[in-house]
Amino acid sequence: MLAGAILDSSGTRILLARRARPVELAGLWELPGGKAEVGETDEEALRRELAEELGIAVGVEFELRDQVVLSDELVLIARWARVIAGEPTAREHQAVRWVDAEELSTLCDEGRLVPADTVWVPELVARLRRA
Numbered sequence: 669m670l671a672g673a674i675l676d677s678s679g680t681r682i683l684l685a686r687r688a689r690p691v692e693l694a695g696l697w698e699l700p701g702g703k704a705e706v707g708e709t710d711e712e713a714l715r716r717e718l719a720e721e722l723g724i725a726v727g728v729e730f731e732l733r734d735q736v737v738l739s740d741e742l743v744l745i746a747r748w749a750r751v752i753a754g755e756p757t758a759r760e761h762q763a764v765r766w767v768d769a770e771e772l773s774t775l776c777d778e779g780r781l782v783p784a785d786t787v788w789v790p791e792l793v794a795r796l797r798r799a
């Protein structure tokens with residue numbers, strides 16, 4: 669399972685998407701992504717999922733420090749990425765928004781992020797503040 673921490677062109681904000689399902693995660697914000705298909709690299713999977721879900725082309729960079737075990741079969745990995753083309757549109761999500769370091773911290777503190785994704789908040793906040 670791949671998630672993207674997608675940076676905007678100014679390098680100061682990342683993209684969050686609000687989940688529509690399942691009910692226990694609906695309304696919470698996540699780093700958008702999806703599952704790799706057989707024969708796909710992580711990078712290819714992330715590029716395909718973000719094109720399908722949000723209509724954007726991204727350049728995929730390094731992996732963030734932490735991994736999250738979601739279940740026996742599912743490990744969540746996050747990769748830093750940058751928008752190359754397209755304007756993000758919520759095709760499968762309820763909404764999308766760009767957040768800076770402060771907004772990301774606040775959403776996390778308020779419990780409005782998908783629980784798994786909170787592990788990346790310290791690293792993301794540090795990287796965004798450095799920008």
Ligand code: DCP
Binds near residue numbers: 671699744
């Ligand atoms: N997940 C998460 N944080 C993310 C992305 C996903 O915690 N940034 C979790 C939520 C789900 C699981 O991963 O429990 C699968 O996510 P999705 O439903 O988004 O994945 P797919 O859309 O690929 O799954 P499917 O189409 O099979 O439902």
